Amino acid sequence: MTTETSALSGVASLELDPFSDSFLTNPYPAHEEMREAGPVFWLERYELWGVARYSEVTQVLVDHETYVSSRGVGISDFAKEKPWRPPSLLLEADPPHHTKARHVVSQILTPKLLRTLKEGFQERADELVARVAARGGEIDGVADLAEAYPLEVFPDFIGLPKEGRENLLPYGSMVFNTFGPRNSHFERAMERGAKAQGWIMEQCQPGAPARDGLGAKIHAAAAEAGYGAEDQAKLLRSFLSAGVDTTVHGIGNALECLARNPEQFAALREDPALARAAFEETVRFSSPVQTFFRTTSRDTELSGMAIPEGSKVLMFLAAANRDPRQWERPDEFDIRRKAAGHVGFGFGVHACLGQMLARLEGECFLSALARHVDTIELAGEPVQQLNNTLRGLDSLPLRLTAA
Amino acid sequence: MPKITFVQPDGLENVVDAEADVSVMRAAVASGVPGIVAECGGSAMCATCHVYVDAGNLDGLPELGDVEDEMLDCTAAERLDCSRLSCQLPATRDLTVRIPPTQV
Numbered sequence: 001m002t003t004e005t006s007a008l009s010g011v012a013s014l015e016l017d018p019f020s021d022s023f024l025t026n027p028y029p030a031h032e033e034m035r036e037a038g039p040v041f042w043l044e045r046y047e048l049w050g051v052a053r054y055s056e057v058t059q060v061l062v063d064h065e066t067y068v069s070s071r072g073v074g075i076s077d078f079a080k081e082k083p084w085r086p087p088s089l090l091l092e093a094d095p096p097h098h099t100k101a102r103h104v105v106s107q108i109l110t111p112k113l114l115r116t117l118k119e120g121f122q123e124r125a126d127e128l129v130a131r132v133a134a135r136g137g138e139i140d141g142v143a144d145l146a147e148a149y150p151l152e153v154f155p156d157f158i159g160l161p162k163e164g165r166e167n168l169l170p171y172g173s174m175v176f177n178t179f180g181p182r183n184s185h186f187e188r189a190m191e192r193g194a195k196a197q198g199w200i201m202e203q204c205q206p207g208a209p210a211r212d213g214l215g216a217k218i219h220a221a222a223a224e225a226g227y228g229a230e231d232q233a234k235l236l237r238s239f240l241s242a243g244v245d246t247t248v249h250g251i252g253n254a255l256e257c258l259a260r261n262p263e264q265f266a267a268l269r270e271d272p273a274l275a276r277a278a279f280e281e282t283v284r285f286s287s288p289v290q291t292f293f294r295t296t297s298r299d300t301e302l303s304g305m306a307i308p309e310g311s312k313v314l315m316f317l318a319a320a321n322r323d324p325r326q327w328e329r330p331d332e333f334d335i336r337r338k339a340a341g342h343v344g345f346g347f348g349v350h351a352c353l354g355q356m357l358a359r360l361e362g363e364c365f366l367s368a369l370a371r372h373v374d375t376i377e378l379a380g381e382p383v384q385q386l387n388n389t390l391r392g393l394d395s396l397p398l399r400l401t402a403a
Numbered sequence: 404m405p406k407i408t409f410v411q412p413d414g415l416e417n418v419v420d421a422e423a424d425v426s427v428m429r430a431a432v433a434s435g436v437p438g439i440v441a442e443c444g445g446s447a448m449c450a451t452c453h454v455y456v457d458a459g460n461l462d463g464l465p466e467l468g469d470v471e472d473e474m475l476d477c478t479a480a481e482r483l484d485c486s487r488l489s490c491q492l493p494a495t496r497d498l499t500v501r502i503p504p505t506q507v
Contacts, residue, residue, distance in 0.1 A: 106470060111450050111477040280442075341432065341444045351446035359442070 011305050012037035017045050018291070018314070019180045024386040027290065028331070031319035039303035046075060046181065048293075048312040052319035054326035054343070056303055060294055060315055061347040067294035067313060069350060070094040074179030074293055074389075077312060084178060084190075089231060090238045095349065104221045104235060105353050108214065114360050121153050121360055125368035128152070133372050133402040138379045141259075141396030146252035149365050150244055157357075158239060159213020160203055167196035172245030173387060179293065180388025189387075200240050204233040214239070239354065247358050249288035249392025250279065251365050256396055257282055257333045258369075259378050264335050269403075272370035278335040279362030283344035285333045287318040290391050292346065317343045318391065374401040408499040409436045409454075421494035428452040428490035438502035445490040450474040451507055452489040454500035461485060464492060479505045 014037055016030050017023060023030050034041060034052035041050050051057050060067045070093050072078040078087065087093065089101040132144050139145070147169065155165050174193025177185050202208060206229050209215030215236050222232040258265040258278070268274050296311045307313065321342045322330040328337075345352035352358070369376075380397035404420040407430050411417070417437075421430035431439040431452075440451035447470050456464065464487070467475075471491050475482050480503030489500065 103469065106448070107473055110473060111448075338432075340441055343444075345443070345446075347444055347446055351443065351448060353448075355443060355446075356449060 159210030
């Protein structure tokens with residue numbers, strides 16, 4: 001890998017491809033290379049800027065007026081290219097429009113509401129984990145646990161029908177793949193996701209979700225705020241895009257981390273109250289969402305480097321979450337550390353709206369694991385599911401002993 | 404450097420020198436002050452950095468926003484007139500805040 005410093009700007013220029021199979025399989029050596037290249041660097045292949053240190057990533061996240069989202073949070077600049085789907089009112093919008101749309105959701109999805117869900121979410125995690133652990137033999141931590149749990153509790157919470165829920169995974173995978181370049185992951189995801197898209201859009205229509213679920217509440221609040229049917233559907237679409245694959249990967253990655261670090265699982269077993277912290281540490285150490293883009297709305301400067309208007313800036317969230325300038329022992333998975341402050345859920349006005357729901361799911365699942373499972377070990381090599389944005393597993397062969 | 408005084412529920416005080424341009428929450432977390440959980444890291448989403456602002460310090464604070472107002476309805480400890488989320492308070496001057504008995 002060569003690092004050249006451009007004579008013009010003094011910015012390190014890197015040849016690496018952050019969307020190649022080798023990078024996506026194991027991004028960590030390249031994360032280090034990027035952090036050490038400088039506070040800001042140039043990615044030659046795609047002609048865009050990158051930031052991989054904690055300080056610069058948070059500066060870009062916080063300054064939403066300079067680093068806008070309305071021109072797309074993927075590699076494509078909506079000012080120059082038509083997006084493949086109508087832009088999200090939340091993810092791909094700027095204040096003041098974004099502020100209004102976000103408030104529709106944040107006033108409903110409050111910590112208070114989530115507290116009322118805890119008992120039910122915990123019961124279902126206990127039931128699932130106890131059943132799978134009792135089965136004995138080899139299991140797939142992804143299909144049997146990491147996918148099974150969110151696919152049960154999340155669609156029920158939204159008010160989706162039982163039939164067709166399998167569409168949620170390919171749809172989410174497609175959305176996150178399309179933030180990257182048009183490589184093989186992008187193309188394959190579009191093929192697989194196209195079938196799911198029809199079902200997803202049907203479920204998003206006002207009147208489609210069950211009356212007592214979150215989906216109907218979002219539609220009602222959106223209508224009250226003055227949004228028409230099309231925008232009401234778009235607001236719910238955000239949940240179905242971002243709410244499943246992410247938590248599936250969070251739980252799958254947690255299982256892998258605990259299987260690879262038996263002393264950490266022992267600590268969790270000893271004190272199941274560490275479940276929430278263990279999930280938080282997973283999101284730092286093995287971030288399900290690895291990257292997001294912004295676009296500069298004006299000429300600007302970041303850590304002394306000039307960045308012109310209309311530039312795409314790629315934030316390596318997962319690299320910031322292991323930046324030694326911010327974290328002690330960044331490459332150690334330690335469920336007792338204070339992981340709060342990581343940028344695995346982003347930060348600022350676009351911080352993940354579902355983060356408290358994700359924490360609830362992660363906590364309930366890992367608490368159940370701590371109480372129903374005695375030992376957890378790898379029964380084979382985990383297989384990564386390569387995605388242009390997400391980091392997670394396709395399969396995770398495990399052997400569990402029931403407690 | 405502005406001094407932020409955190410008064411624990413048992414009356415013990417932690418006095419922290421806040422760095423420039425940080426929130427009261429960040430100042431607490433940076434110094435490991437107990438009782439400020441700040442799970443969401445400062446995005447006003449978790450209501451776990453709740454503080455009671457000392458009566459004499461209320462003037463001159465930024466106004467309560469809609470989102471912060473709704474979050475304060477979700478705090479684990481009782482909401483009082485002087486309740487704020489410390490992630491929304493800039494540490495620009497000396498300030499005394501009390502930490503509630505619970506955040507989660």
